[in-house]
Amino acid sequence: MEYRILGPLEIADGNGLVAVTAPKQRSLLLCLLLHRGEVVSGDRIADALWGDSPPASATKIVQMYVAQLRRALGDEAVETVAPGYRVRVGAEAIDAARFERLLFEGRRTLANGNPELAASLLRRALGLWRGRALEDVVYASFATAEAERLEELRLACLEERFAADLALGRSEDVLPEISALVTEHPLRERLRAHLMLALYRSGRQAEALEAYRDARRALHDGLGLNPGLELRELEKAILRQDSALISPEQPAIRLSRLPVAATPLVGRERELAELRVLLDRPDVRLVTLAGAGGSGKTRLALALAESCGDLFANGVALVELAPLRDPALVLPAVAQAVGLGEEPGVPLECTLADWLAERELMLVADNLEHLAGAERAVAKLVTASPRLTVVVTSRRVLHVSGEHVFPVQPLSEDDAVRLFEARATALDPAFALTPEEESDVREICRRLDGLPLAVELAAGRTRTLTVPALLARLAERLTLTGGPHDLPARQQTLRDTLAWSVDLLGSEERRDLVRLAVFARGCTLEAAETVCDTNLDRLATLVDHSLVRRDIAAEEPRFVMLETVRDFARELLQVEEDVHELGHRHARYYVELAERAESQLGGQDQGGWLARLEAEHDECRLALDRLARDGEAALELRLAAALGRFRYVRGYLSEGRAAIEGALGRGGEQQPALRAKAFRVGSAICVLQGDYERARELAGAGLALYRQEDDREGVARSLSNLGAILIASGEAGEAANTLDEAVALARTLEDKRVLALALNNRGDVALTQEDWPTASSLFAESLEVLRRLGDETNVARSLFNLGAAAFERGRDDEAHELLVDSLQRCVGLDDKEDIAWCLVALAALAERGGAAERGAALLGAADRLLEGMGATLKPYERRLYEQTSRALGSRLDEETLTALTARGRELALEEALAAV
Numbered sequence: 001m002e003y004r005i006l007g008p009l010e011i012a013d014g015n016g017l018v019a020v021t022a023p024k025q026r027s028l029l030l031c032l033l034l035h036r037g038e039v040v041s042g043d044r045i046a047d048a049l050w051g052d053s054p055p056a057s058a059t060k061i062v063q064m065y066v067a068q069l070r071r072a073l074g075d076e077a078v079e080t081v082a083p084g085y086r087v088r089v090g091a092e093a094i095d096a097a098r099f100e101r102l103l104f105e106g107r108r109t110l111a112n113g114n115p116e117l118a119a120s121l122l123r124r125a126l127g128l129w130r131g132r133a134l135e136d137v138v139y140a141s142f143a144t145a146e147a148e149r150l151e152e153l154r155l156a157c158l159e160e161r162f163a164a165d166l167a168l169g170r171s172e173d174v175l176p177e178i179s180a181l182v183t184e185h186p187l188r189e190r191l192r193a194h195l196m197l198a199l200y201r202s203g204r205q206a207e208a209l210e211a212y213r214d215a216r217r218a219l220h221d222g223l224g225l226n227p228g229l230e231l232r233e234l235e236k237a238i239l240r241q242d243s244a245l246i247s248p249e250q251p252a253i254r255l256s257r258l259p260v261a262a263t264p265l266v267g268r269e270r271e272l273a274e275l276r277v278l279l280d281r282p283d284v285r286l287v288t289l290a291g292a293g294g295s296g297k298t299r300l301a302l303a304l305a306e307s308c309g310d311l312f313a314n315g316v317a318l319v320e321l322a323p324l325r326d327p328a329l330v331l332p333a334v335a336q337a338v339g340l341g342e343e344p345g346v347p348l349e350c351t352l353a354d355w356l357a358e359r360e361l362m363l364v365a366d367n368l369e370h371l372a373g374a375e376r377a378v379a380k381l382v383t384a385s386p387r388l389t390v391v392v393t394s395r396r397v398l399h400v401s402g403e404h405v406f407p408v409q410p411l412s413e414d415d416a417v418r419l420f421e422a423r424a425t426a427l428d429p430a431f432a433l434t435p436e437e438e439s440d441v442r443e444i445c446r447r448l449d450g451l452p453l454a455v456e457l458a459a460g461r462t463r464t465l466t467v468p469a470l471l472a473r474l475a476e477r478l479t480l481t482g483g484p485h486d487l488p489a490r491q492q493t494l495r496d497t498l499a500w501s502v503d504l505l506g507s508e509e510r511r512d513l514v515r516l517a518v519f520a521r522g523c524t525l526e527a528a529e530t531v532c533d534t535n536l537d538r539l540a541t542l543v544d545h546s547l548v549r550r551d552i553a554a555e556e557p558r559f560v561m562l563e564t565v566r567d568f569a570r571e572l573l574q575v576e577e578d579v580h581e582l583g584h585r586h587a588r589y590y591v592e593l594a595e596r597a598e599s600q601l602g603g604q605d606q607g608g609w610l611a612r613l614e615a616e617h618d619e620c621r622l623a624l625d626r627l628a629r630d631g632e633a634a635l636e637l638r639l640a641a642a643l644g645r646f647r648y649v650r651g652y653l654s655e656g657r658a659a660i661e662g663a664l665g666r667g668g669e670q671q672p673a674l675r676a677k678a679f680r681v682g683s684a685i686c687v688l689q690g691d692y693e694r695a696r697e698l699a700g701a702g703l704a705l706y707r708q709e710d711d712r713e714g715v716a717r718s719l720s721n722l723g724a725i726l727i728a729s730g731e732a733g734e735a736a737n738t739l740d741e742a743v744a745l746a747r748t749l750e751d752k753r754v755l756a757l758a759l760n761n762r763g764d765v766a767l768t769q770e771d772w773p774t775a776s777s778l779f780a781e782s783l784e785v786l787r788r789l790g791d792e793t794n795v796a797r798s799l800f801n802l803g804a805a806a807f808e809r810g811r812d813d814e815a816h817e818l819l820v821d822s823l824q825r826c827v828g829l830d831d832k833e834d835i836a837w838c839l840v841a842l843a844a845l846a847e848r849g850g851a852a853e854r855g856a857a858l859l860g861a862a863d864r865l866l867e868g869m870g871a872t873l874k875p876y877e878r879r880l881y882e883q884t885s886r887a888l889g890s891r892l893d894e895e896t897l898t899a900l901t902a903r904g905r906e907l908a909l910e911e912a913l914a915a916v
Contacts, residue, residue, distance in 0.1 A: 001073060003033055004095045006150070007130030011073065020072050024049055025065050026136050032078065032087035033094060034134075034146055041084040048142040092282070095128045096150060102128075103157045109358065110164050117360045117387070119164035120313030125157050155185065162194040171201035182211075186218040189228050196231075200238050200245055208238050258305055258318050258364075265303045266422055266452075267415030268296070275304050275406060279311055279362075279389060284404050286382050288392045291408030292546045292562055293498055294453030297393040300408060301364045304391065312389065314359040322367040327374035334363065334381070349381065356385035369394040369545070370504055376400060395504070397544040407549070410450030410562065417441050419452060423459035437467040444471050449562040498568045502547070509541050511576075513548070517569035518582045520622040522551060522560030527593075527619070531585045558615065584630070587623040591635050594620060594642035601645050602753050604790030607829050613646045614830075624659055634671060637663040637678055644681030648688065649793060651832040651869035657685045673714070676705035680718050683725065688833060690872035692729045699725055713754060716745040720758040727764050728874050736765045756785040756794060763801055767808075767876045776805040793834075796825035800837055804876065807841060816845055836865040837877050844884040852891040853900055859884060860904020 001018075004010040009026050011018040020026055031048040032040055045062050046054040055061065066078050066085055079086045091097040102125035110118035133150035137143040158181060165174045175198045182191050192215040199208035212227070212235045219225050227235075237245055278284050289297045305316040319337040321330065331348050335341070338361070343351050368374060375392075379400035382390055392398065397405050411419060420441050424431045433441060444467070448454035461470050502510060515532035516523070528534050539559055542548035547565055551558040561569065573579060593616065597609045613620070620643055627636035640659040647656030660682040664675065679702030686695035699722045706714030719742035726735035739762040746755035763778035783798035803818030823838040839862035846855035859881070866873070873881055888897055 001077065001089070002093050002095070003029075003089060004128075004130065005030065005033060006095050006099060006128050006133050008135045010130075018072055020069065022065075022068070023136070024061075025068055027140065028062070028065050029069060029087070030134060030137050031142055032085060033089065034143065036087060036089055036091070036094065039081045039084050039086045043083075044142075045084060048140065051141070096133070099125045099128045099150075099157075100153065103153060103160070106157070106164070107160055110160060110167070112358055114314075114358050115164040115167035117313040117358070119161060119168060120310075120360065122157055122161035122164060126154070126161065129154060155181075155188065155191075159188075159190045159194065162191075162198075166194065166197055166201070169201075171198045174198060175202060186215075187222050189215070189219070189231055192227075193230055193234055196234055196238065197245065205238060205241070209235065212238075258302060258316060264422070265299060266419040267411050268300055268303065271300060271406075271408070272304060272307060275300075276308060276311070278404065278406065279304075279308060279391075285389045286379060286392070286398075286400070286402045287390070287404045287406055288394055288398050289406050289408050290394055290397050290544075290546055292410075292451065292565060293395060294451040294564075295408045295410060295546070296452035297408045298366050299452070301366065301391050301393050305362055305364050308362060312360050312362040314361045316362040316364070318364045318366060320366055321371060321374075324371060327371045327377070330365075330368075330371060330374040330377050331381070334365075337363065349377070349384070352381060353384035356381075356388045358387070359385075360387040361389070363388065363390045365390055365392045367394070368392050368398070369396045379403070395546045396541075399544070407546075411445075411452060411455070413442060413445055413450065416445035416448075416450040416452075416455050419455050420445060420459045423456045424462040427460060428463050431462055433467075440467045440471045444474060447474055447563065449564050451562070451564060454564060498565065502568075502572075504545060505541070505547075509538050509545075512538050513542055514569050514572045514576055515582060516542075516548065516559070516561060517566050517573045518579075518586050520618045522558050523619070524616075525557050525559070527589060527616075528559060530589050531582070556612065556615075580630075583626050584632075586619070587626045587632070587635060587639075590616065590620050590623040591627075591639045591642070594639055594646075598642045598645060601649075601793070602789065602791045604792070606790075606792050610646060610649060610829055613643070614650065617652075624663075628662065628666065631666075633663065633667040634674065637667045637671075637674055639663075641674065641678040641681050644678075644685065648681075648685055649829065649831050649833075651871070653685050653689050653870050657682060657689070660685070672705045673709055673711065676702045676709065676711070676714055676718075678702075679705065680714070680721055683721050687721075687725050687728050688869075688871045690728075692725055695725045696722070696729070712745060713749055713751060716742050716749060716754050716758065719745065720754070720761050723758075724761045724764070727761070727768060730875060732765050732768050732875075736762070736769075739765060752785050753789055753791060753794075756782045756789070756791070756798075759785070760794065760798055760801065763805075764874065764876065767801065767804060770808070772805050772808045776802060776809075779805060792825055793829055793831055796822045796829065796831065797834055799825070800834060800841065803838075804841055804880070807845060812845060812848065815841070819845070832865050832869055833871055836862040836869075836871070837873075839865070840873070840877055840881050840884065844880055844887075847884055847887050847891070852888055853896075855884065856888050856892065856897055856900035857904035857907065859888070860901035861907050862904075863901070864905040 002012045004012070009020070009030060011020055011029075020029065027049055028045060031045060042059055042062055046058040049062070050058065066080070069078050076088055079088055092101075102121050106118045106121035106125060109121060132138055132147070133154070134143045134147040138147045162174055162178055165171075175195075178191065178195045178198055182188075182195050185191060192211065196208045196211045196215075199205075199211055212231060215231060216227050219227055275287070278287060289301055291297050302318070305318070309316065317337045319330075319333050321333065324330065324333065331352060332342075335348060335352055338355070340352065340355050342348055365378060368378070375398035378390055378392065379398070379402065382388055382402060397403070410416070417438065421431075421433050424433075444458055445455055448458060458470060458474070465473065502513065505513065512528075512532055512534040515534070516528065518531060519527070523531070525536060525539065528539060529536075539548065543550055543559070548559050548561055551560050573582075594613070597613050600606060600609045620639065624636060624639055627633075627639065637660075640656075640663040644656055644660060647653065647659075660678050664678055664682070667675065679698045683695045683698035683702065686692070686698060699718055703715065703718035703722060706718055719738055723735045723739035723742055726732075726738060739758060742758040743755065743762055746752075746758045749755065759778050759782035763775045763782065766772075766775035766778060779798050779801040783795065783802065786795045786798055799818050799822035803815045803822060806812075806815035806818060819838050819841050823835065823842070826834040826838060839858045843855040843858035843862065846852070846858060862881075872878075892900070
């Protein structure tokens with residue numbers, strides 16, 4: 001958190017400005033900030049906020065203001081410490097403290113003979129000012145003295161900066177600014193001296209002497225004083241044209257040793273902005289731009305150096321390390337880059353450190369990855385040179401003290417398309433990207449992962465291929481060649497770039513990289529260890545080399561590869577590994593994972609397991625394909641059945657059904673218990689799709705197998721499923737009989753979840769038959785069991801059912817509370833079917849409560865969810881939907897109803913939730 005008081009109060013965090021708008025809250029925060037590190041008593045706060053007339057409830061109001069500040073800034077921002085409060089903030093988090101530090105460093109640096117650096121430091125200090133210090137409370141008694149002190153320091157900082165600029169011979173540049181400030185502050189003698197010296201050095205001796213006479217009049221009229229010794233001596237020196245007044249010759253201590261880029265940088269605006277912010281932090285002096293080969297690290301580093309000239313007073317320089325093979329040559333390369341020669345008998349690292357000690361410099365050390373051990377020399381140089389900042393480009397992380405890693409990601413799709421078009425046009429001015437071709441170029445860029453090198457190489461082919469033809473041939477993308485001949489050989493083809501990276505690996509890490517290509521999208525640490533026989537240390541090495549990335553968005557550590565890297569590794573996989581054996585290990589791992597997840601989907605961590613299966617869904621799909629291709633029917637059926645509930649909840653209905661029916665068709669008659677489970681799971685999906693005939697067929701087949709195997713739990717589950725099918729088919733009486741049998745059998749089982757589900761289905765029968773009290777009783781009993789089990793998905797469903805029963809009994813407040821509770825749980829689980837049910841019921845409540853427009857929008861949102869899943873409503877929910885739709889039609893004209901429903905269909909889920 002950053003607090004800015006040099007102007008109107010601003011608070012910023014990593015995401016932008018934090019809103020604290022109430023004047024009293026702002027005054028309270030400023031009072032605490034001015035006493036940073038101290039406990040400010042309640043009485044002092046009351047005095048600061050209200051002066052001599054605090055309200056009787058001042059203590060309570062202050063407590064309320066503090067609570068509001070904590071909500072805005074975080075609970076830890078303001079501490080309660082008797083007898084008052086203390087703000088938790090470091091000095092560097094307040095702009096005024098940073099300003100004073102920069103002023104001190106600027107003064108010291110100027111005295112040490114580096115006016116270039118001094119001018120830069122002082123400009124940075126002044127750049128923190130956005131208006132009057134403590135502008136919100138400048139006239140409040142608790143802030144006046146500090147505001148005046150800071151203003152005095154601002155003027156002193158300006159005077160120091162003028163002194164540095166004058167020492168650099170910038171007299172004419174600063175003269176207008178000094179003149180304006182003298183007019184504003186006519187009694188400041190040092191400003192008068194700067195004005196006289198600037199005029200004299202600009203060849204305006206007479207005006208310099210007139211400036212002295214003007215100063216003498218102003219001091220006499222304003223203070224009754226004569227000019228001080230400094231001004232009098234300066235006048236005498238001007239009169240005798242003293243040679244000491246001539247601008248001193250400054251040594252060349254500013255470097256600008258960067259190559260001029262042959263092509264403009266495309267994209268990277270966000271990265272450049274973030275890096276500038278990073279480099280502006282005083283604690284950041286070693287940054288590693290880490291990324292895959294071809295990701296544009298060097299180009300980004302050079303653009304960064306070019307744009308950061310204002311941050312480094314003594315310049316920037318590039319150190320090319322790619323040609324080196326000996327780590328010992330890194331420091332000589334640095335010395336050569338800054339134009340520094342070696343001194344006989346003095347270690348080069350000492351010479352460099354001494355030379356850099358009072359210089360603020362940025363070095364770009366390009367391509368350090370292949371020089372093992374060189375990173376220690378670089379880190380040591382940074383430690384010895386307090387104002388040196390080094391930006392390293394590397395395919396691996398350095399792992400040295402003080403390193404800040406900045407991952408260089410591929411280009412965004414839009415920027416990749418821009419780069420493709422720019423490079424194609426540069427090679428052929430006649431090239432023009434048509435709207436029809438743009439979609440092909442986007443696909444090309446996606447297939448190339450947005451890697452700048454790959455995109456540029458592909459764009460180079462447009463001289464001989466049309467865009468559609470290039471896309472068609474992109475299956476051979478790793479052989480892309482044709483890069484500029486002035487680039488290193490390893491950057492002229494994508495394959496060479498990847499080979500260069502892989503060659504830097506040890507044998508074990510290379511093997512791991514190749515084996516990781518067995519995954520479709522990526523893997524967890526557990527999966528990598530099990531399938532590829534690797535470990536965390538070796539995976540970390542691959543991450544450090546930018547060949548594998550850790551997905552920072554995933555809750556559990558997950559490792560992914562760019563498609564281009566994966567394709568390269570897959571080619572090696574075909575040659576270096578037993579692909580069939582590795583594929584089998586992959587498939588078996590995901591069979592066991594899905595079964596482990598299935599056993600937990602009725603428990604308290606079902607949300608976490610649903611999320612994990614979502615993350616692993618592509619791997620499960622690949623495993624199913626492999627098992628089907630290899631004829632491993634039993635494993636295929638195990639995986640398809642184990643994924644059934646996940647796919648049911650998350651809405652992958654057609655995919656889940658096809659997987660189960662396909663595996664059943666290939667599985668013969670073996671393993672009746674497994675087939676029975678698959679029949680049962682498949683029937684549940686068919687019900688949701690509205691295919692009741694096939695659902696009954698599958699449920700009946702499963703029930704017969706369970707009875708044959710004397711599996712009482714399986715029988716109870718199948719009867720419960722069959723009852724649900726009969727309800728959906730409109731056969732409520734037969735459903736009641738079937739479910740009564742299921743409930744009776746389930747009461748004898750150890751697994752009470754089976755009982756809870758049977759009770760829920762039996763309650764559905766009562767709901768359909770409009771027997772509201774019976775429905776409520778059954779749902780309440782089911783809910784009690786499910787809560788004990790921690791089955792969040794079915795708790796949410798029972799809450800919906802209870803809410804529906806309450807709605808039908810006219811208990812609207814109770815119904816709303818139950819339905820919103822259910823909806824929030826369903827959203828947390830991403831249970832799309834039950835979300836849709838809740839939206840329908842809440843639409844009915846809205847309509848009955850007179851909020852027809854909101855009801856229409858909620859009904860539209862439910863439509864979109866159900867259609868996206870390919871799902872249908874059960875009888876009660878369908879009747880409620882139709883009843884609500886008719887009621888809305890009677891309240892709203894057809895055009896309005898159509899428009900509102902269409903708007904609801906377009907609502908993001910978050911917007912729909914806000915409408916409940």
